[in-house]
Amino acid sequence: MDVQILTFIIVGLSFALYIGIAIWARAGSTNEFYVAGGGVPPVANGMATAADWMSAASFISMAGIISFAGYDGGVYLMGWTGGYVLLALCLAPYLRKFGKFTVPDFIGDRYYSQVARVVAILCAIFICFTYIAGQMRGVGVVFSRFLEVDIETGVYIGMVIVFFYAVLGGMKGITYTQVAQYCVLVFAYLVPAIFISLMMTGHLLPQTGFGATLADGSGTYLLDKLDGLSTELGFAQYTEGSKSMIDVFAITAALMVGTAGLPHVIVRFFTVPRVKDTRISAAWTLVFIAIVYTTAPAVASFARVNMIDTINGKDGSGTVYEEAPQWVKNWERTGLIIFNDKNGDGKMQYSAGKIDDPASANEVKIDRDIMVLANPEIANLPAWVIALVAAGGIAAALSTTAGLLLVISTSVSHDLLKRTIKPDINDKQELLAARLAAMVAIGISAYFGINPPGFVASVVAFAFGLAAASFFPAIIMGIFSKRMNKEGAIAGMVTGIGFTAAYIIYFKFVSPELNAPANWLFGISPEGIGIIGMLVNFIVAAVVMKVTAETPEEVKLMVEGIRNPKGSSAAHAH
Amino acid sequence: MEWLSRSLAKWRYKHLLFSQAELVVLDLELTGLDPKQHEIVSAGWLPIKNMRIEVKDAQHYLNKEVQSLEQSPVYHGIDSAQLASGYSLKTLLLALQQAIHGNVLVGHNVQMDWAFLKTAFQQFNLNVKPALMLDTMQIDKRRVLKQGYPLAQDALTLNACRMRYGLPLHQLHDALGDALATAELLLAQSQAICLGGKCKIADLT
Amino acid sequence: MTAEIQDIFQFVLKQAPFSELPESAASYFSKHIQVVYLSKSNQQDWLQDSQPNLYLIRSGIIDLISAKDEVIGRMSEGDYFGYPSLLTGDAIQNHIEVQKDGLVYILKEHDFDFLRREYKPFEQYFVRAHANRLLASRYKQQSETWSERKISELMTKEAVTITPDASIRDAARLISEHRVSSIMITEHDRLVGVVTDRDLRNRVLAQDRDPCASLAEIMTKKPKHIFENNRVFSALHLMLKHNIHHLPVLNEAYKPLGMLTSTDLLRQQKSDPVQLIGRIYKAQNLLSIKNYAQEIPDLLRQFSYHIEDISLIGKLLSGLTDALTSRLIYLYQQQHGAAPCRFAWICFGSQAREEQTLHSDQDNGLLLPDNIDESAREYFAKLGAFVCEQLNECGIRSCPGNIMASNSECRGTVAQWSERFSRWILSPTPKAMLNCKIYFDMRFIDGASDLYAALSQSLANISKNELFYAAMATDINANSVPIGIFQQFKLEKDKGKHKYLDLKKRGVAIINDVVRLYALKAGVARANTLERLEALNKGALLAKSDINNLKDCWRFLTQLRLKTQINREGLPGNCINPESLSSLEKHQLKEAFYLVKQAQQASAFKFARGSL
Known part of the structure; x- marks a missing residue:
């Protein structure tokens, strides 16, 4: 059977599975057995959170970025993992104790101010938009390849499916559906990785294969070969970074602290009934994330070696275009691989540089986002593995996008419309507004999905950066400083997110040609600028706080209540 | 020249709009499937005018001369008292002649019914020829085959066809009930094929 | 000869109003219809002024749309439309939109008129349906049931008032003059007290009081009252709850307008649960309480035929259970001595929501002060066991989930109850949620209401948790x-x-x-x-x-x-x-x-x- 039909079947089956589970869970959750059993076990919750956590960016793009950027790509890995730990250990327990369900509500109450709340809501919406845009790109890549259409159509198709899934399907939030999504996702990620690891290094585990010698009998280490290939083709050495230390640090830190502000993940910590279970399930989540994240560098390296070998040929002189493997043709159709035979020898040659630059010998442009998806094809794996990867990519995107869309639609229709602008609307209108908001959100993100300001992972990195610059300081100061007042928090958030957004927009949209280390502030790239935004936020907040009125007494008491480990709730302070 | 005028009538009918045509929907209750051997137990028919089934003009005739019915009076759920209130086969056929001669005759598997009627009319020397016959079973058979589905067994029973158009399940009662069920089916079919009113009879044949 | 088609006849027979009519009506209807198939493409052909018909849907789904393009309703199998213009002769304003194609039976005006003449219920049905639709379109604010009516519609007598400095005799004269059973005492047009003829008997004659004394001495001060715009069932509820028979009716400015008596209500409802509750509150021994309790199911059955507002049934049953509980607590104290400290008897679930049915079981508990000692706890354990057991014998079954004051978990101090609730709130497991659904519907029945107030204040604080709401x-x-x-x-x-x-x-x-x-x-x-x-x-x-x-x-x-x-x-x-x-x-x-x-x-x- 050909790949396309298999993809339809496997993606279809995975959808049937999600829907089936949703129906089963609805019928089952009211019965006595469920009630007696105390709900969802922490392992399942851990998997569900992992599914929420791992987006199309993690699944599709992270390995791609590592594959192309080598060592530098590792920042995403470190940042996201660290962010999760930070969130689970340092923030979630306090926020839970505060008894607020969303970050804007926390901020609104902690800073006793409607304005602060609205600012926080606007930040949340903005961040979610950016995040979804990255996801839409990922979904588009999957669909464009497997339906053999161009990326634009792929994004449109993804748009429709995501809308139905998130807004009309009502499946979001059913833990077991997300458990299934995680299973599909991890299976789809590991199977090709294991296959390729066995083929290339003889190791079953990709994680060990990554550091092992090649199975071709040459005795060279995989990474040595990759380093050799990279330098040979004019790239930086694979295991050495080209980014400056400060930039690596900034990006990692921005990703880490930005995580705290991502609304759809925090909610997961609140939906586990018992505090003890929250910790256990957070630990499980970390395990489940680690399974994928530790595989990513291996996948990246395998893919890179395989790709260069296939395009440039074993001898490095290039493969004749007419004889190019099928996957090159397939991806060319989507517009994500472009071949420009500059020297007219009919062979493809891949090296550093731009393909429209006559000075460079590079003739092939490869979009990084295709690496994970194309990997099984490049390695000549069976068709069902390729189909499986598509299902995995969609699973990763759906679970995250659905969560984010709900955040946007509830923020717009409930927080902004019902609670702020027009309190007299009825339920029907509120639900309608939510659906409209979701539609608009998808529409806008689809636009950015088609015209992305960067690769999936970098677009997502912007979302984290914005979150880092706005929410993180407000939350931290809200919990750990009794004296922080509303004026300080609002001023901090506004300047933080404003500065960060301006920096990103300037380098990515206004003057992309200036986007080079030489022009960056402190040598920090737009991906990492969130951390400076965060510092700006802290400083502005502290300064404004000094010159404005003091925090009311009851708020101080409330803050003490959160930090007091004995009191199980703020209310006990009464 | 009779065939000529008949074929002319047929042509005219075929080009008539469904909404303007007068149709008679008929169902017979039979003792078996062989016109030579089996008999007509009852006949029910009703007209469709302007795409409305005229229930008040419905006719139902019981043939009190049925031989096999005498041996087994509860056959077809008809008891002897009802049978006594029936009519002679001739009365039945005369009434039917009035209704269908030169008109459009509709039935579910109408060829079968017509085979019985032809034999019976000949027996009484009656010259009855409908101008045109429409078969709701054939209509559905063509539609199903056209969509490329294989025909399952039982896929063309009256109820199976009705289900395809979302019509309520019909209890098989008697000839008249079945005639009504067939008439309803035809309305649904005409709607599905060519939006009813703009339908020509020819579109349905 | 017109033959009857069984399929149509059987269907019609099952529809209102034919299900209530002689078969001949359904038969006539099923012989005189036309059957048509409605679809999107011919939907504009129906509901034409030139031929008003009655339409009955056999299958399919059809929306009825008003002239203003608002959807009046979605109709399906068994629904009628087209009748308003047949009834009124007015021009047809609505049109239809077919959502799902289907069969519709059409009855012509002439035949509709025949049925209307022949069968009165047939006509009534459509007149009522028409009225309902009109009502619905104006948003049903006014319900027809008596218990929903306003007090002002029911109150017959005008306010008979007198000032507090008048003598008792003046009041008695005025009462007999106006042939009323009570009088309102007002000061500057505001109600300050009530005196009933029973008060004249019990507080004046029986106590040898001087009839020339001031009325203020014997009047009931700060009486319960109700406003003219309140609904009748609120009045009934007040009377049931406080076991009173006279309720002054005031306007928004607290000016007395008249007196509502339990007789006024009885006139409306024919049955007398108020009195039963009254009798229970006066029962002197267990046996009479149980006898009264046996009357409840019968009384309720009678009552339920007379009223249309069903929420009243639940209120009544809960009122009866409240009365039984209160009296049982009283009797226990009579036999075993007064309670050693303050307490509050509270109820949960359906009794608290006042939507009890005859099948509802007990959900109750005891609320004790924080400084209670062991021997007092012992007393309340016995009280709880006694009341729950006797309630069970009165027909209010024991709770299978053991939410009863006989269970030590359900006898707690304010702090203990708060602790229990906050456990559920902070760890909202499915089981905790189930508990919340029962326990958060809570009502005070008897004892010290300040204890109850303390608990509800404490609950109001700890339940302010958005994770819990979520x-x-x-x-x-x-x-x-x-x-x-x-x-x-x-x-x-x-x-x-x-x-x-x-x-x-x-x-x-x-x-x-x-x-x-x-x-x-x-x-x-x-x-x-x-x-x-x-x-x-x-x-x-x-x-x-x-x-x-x-x-x-x-x-x-x-x-x-x-x-x-x-x-x-x-x-x-x-x-x-x-x-x-x-x-x-x-x-x-x-x-x-x-x-x-x-x-x-x-x-x-x-x-x-x-x-x-």
């Missing part, structure tokens, strides 16, 4: 409303293969749950669902139209639910087979379920951020 909203949404995407019923099946709809679990309970959630959020300290909704009217949490919708749905479903208790066909309790409903009821039921579903979704949306 958990509740998620829990509410785990229960599904039995209506599909295509507006069809989703029936459940039991082992005996009965198909049914569970009106309590999938309807009333969801409304109760949703309203409880809003009430907690808004800090409404009521337990009754309708009262909670009324109180929610003041805030902006829920729109006015949603509140009205929920009230209507709640009443409708409760009404149907009570019907199932009277006539059922071997179905589980509170369940109904929709086939046994008239087409109008079926339609209303669908509408009600749809609204419940919407409220449920919206709650998930507002409180749990759409984790649907």
Whole structure:
């Protein structure tokens, strides 16, 4: 059977599975057995959170970025993992104790101010938009390849499916559906990785294969070969970074602290009934994330070696275009691989540089986002593995996008419309507004999905950066400083997110040609600028706080209540 | 020249709009499937005018001369008292002649019914020829085959066809009930094929 | 000769109003119709002025649209349309939009008129349907049931007033002059007291008081009162609760307008639960309490035939249970000595919500002061055991979940109860949520009300937790409303293969749950669902139209639910087979379920951020 039909079947089956589970869970959750059993076990919750956590960016793009950027790509890995730990250990327990369900509500109450709340809501919406845009790109890549259409159509198709899934399907939030999504996702990620690891290094585990010698009998280490290939083709050495230390640090830190502000993940910590279970399930989540994240560098390296070998040929002189493997043709159709035979020898040659630059010998442009998806094809794996990867990519995107869309639609229709602008609307209108908001959100993100300001992972990195610059300081100061007042928090958030957004927009949209280390502030790239935004936020907040009125007494008491480990709730302070 | 005028009538009918045509929907209750051997137990028919089934003009005739019915009076759920209130086969056929001669005759598997009627009319020397016959079973058979589905067994029973158009399940009662069920089916079919009113009879044949 | 077609006849026979009419009516109808097939492409051909017809839907789904392009209603099998112009002769204004193609039976004006002349109920049915539609279109604010009527419509007597410095004799004269049984005492047009003829007997004659003395000495000061705009059932409820027979009616400015007596109400309701409650409150021994309790089911049955507002039945039963409980507590103290310290007897669940049925079981508890000692605890353990056991013998069954004052977990101090609640709130497991649904509907019955006030204050504080609201909203949404995407019923099946709809679990309970959630959020300290909704009217949490919708749905479903208790066909309790409903009821039921579903979704949306 050909790949396309298999993809339809496997993606279809995975959808049937999600829907089936949703129906089963609805019928089952009211019965006595469920009630007696105390709900969802922490392992399942851990998997569900992992599914929420791992987006199309993690699944599709992270390995791609590592594959192309080598060592530098590792920042995403470190940042996201660290962010999760930070969130689970340092923030979630306090926020839970505060008894607020969303970050804007926390901020609104902690800073006793409607304005602060609205600012926080606007930040949340903005961040979610950016995040979804990255996801839409990922979904588009999957669909464009497997339906053999161009990326634009792929994004449109993804748009429709995501809308139905998130807004009309009502499946979001059913833990077991997300458990299934995680299973599909991890299976789809590991199977090709294991296959390729066995083929290339003889190791079953990709994680060990990554550091092992090649199975071709040459005795060279995989990474040595990759380093050799990279330098040979004019790239930086694979295991050495080209980014400056400060930039690596900034990006990692921005990703880490930005995580705290991502609304759809925090909610997961609140939906586990018992505090003890929250910790256990957070630990499980970390395990489940680690399974994928530790595989990513291996996948990246395998893919890179395989790709260069296939395009440039074993001898490095290039493969004749007419004889190019099928996957090159397939991806060319989507517009994500472009071949420009500059020297007219009919062979493809891949090296550093731009393909429209006559000075460079590079003739092939490869979009990084295709690496994970194309990997099984490049390695000549069976068709069902390729189909499986598509299902995995969609699973990763759906679970995250659905969560984010709900955040946007509830923020717009409930927080902004019902609670702020027009309190007299009825339920029907509120639900309608939510659906409209979701539609608009998808529409806008689809636009950015088609015209992305960067690769999936970098677009997502912007979302984290914005979150880092706005929410993180407000939350931290809200919990750990009794004296922080509303004026300080609002001023901090506004300047933080404003500065960060301006920096990103300037380098990515206004003057992309200036986007080079030489022009960056402190040598920090737009991906990492969130951390400076965060510092700006802290400083502005502290300064404004000094010159404005003091925090009311009851708020101080409330803050003490959160930090007091004995009191199980703020209310006990009464 | 009779065939000529008949074929002319047929042509005219075929080009008539469904909404303007007068149709008679008929169902017979039979003792078996062989016109030579089996008999007509009852006949029910009703007209469709302007795409409305005229229930008040419905006719139902019981043939009190049925031989096999005498041996087994509860056959077809008809008891002897009802049978006594029936009519002679001739009365039945005369009434039917009035209704269908030169008109459009509709039935579910109408060829079968017509085979019985032809034999019976000949027996009484009656010259009855409908101008045109429409078969709701054939209509559905063509539609199903056209969509490329294989025909399952039982896929063309009256109820199976009705289900395809979302019509309520019909209890098989008697000839008249079945005639009504067939008439309803035809309305649904005409709607599905060519939006009813703009339908020509020819579109349905 | 016109033959009758069984298929049509059988169908028509099952539809209202033919199901109530002689068969000849259905027969006439089924012989005189035309059968047509309605679809999008011919929908404009129907409801024409030139030929007014009655239409009866046999299959398919059709929307009725007004001239202003508003959807009046969605109609399906068994629904009629086209009758308003047949009744009034007015021009047809509505048109239809076919949602799902189907068969429709048409009856011509001439034949409709024949049936209308021949069968009065036939005409009444359509006149009523027409009236209902008119009413519905003007948003049903005015319900016809008497208990919903305003006090001012019922009050017959004008206010008979006198000043407090008048003598007792003056008052007695005035009472007999006006042939009333009570008099209101006013000062500057404001009510300050009430004197009834019984007071004249008990407080004057029996005590040898001087008739020339000032009226102020004997009057009941600060009497319970009601406002003219209140509904009759509030009045009934007040009388039941406080065991009084006279209720002064005031206008908004506290000016007395008249007196409402229990006789005024009795005139309306014919049966006399007020008196039964009164008798229970006076019972002197266990035996008479039990005898009175035996009268309850019969009384209720009579009563339920006379009233249309079903919420009253629940109020009555709860009132009766309250009375039984109070009296049992009194009798226990008579026998075993007064309680060693203050206490409050509280109830939960359906009794607290005042929607008890004859099948409801006990949900109650004891609230004790924080400084209680062991011997006192011992006393209350025995009190709890006694009251619960006797209630059980009075026909209010013991709670299978052991939520009873006889259980030591349900006898706690204010701090212990608060601790219990906060455990559930902070660890909202499914089991905790189940408890919350019962315990958060809480009402004070007897004892020291300040203890109860302390507990509800404490609860109001600890329940202010949005994670808890979110958990509740998620829990509410785990229960599904039995209506599909295509507006069809989703029936459940039991082992005996009965198909049914569970009106309590999938309807009333969801409304109760949703309203409880809003009430907690808004800090409404009521337990009754309708009262909670009324109180929610003041805030902006829920729109006015949603509140009205929920009230209507709640009443409708409760009404149907009570019907199932009277006539059922071997179905589980509170369940109904929709086939046994008239087409109008079926339609209303669908509408009600749809609204419940919407409220449920919206709650998930507002409180749990759409984790649907």
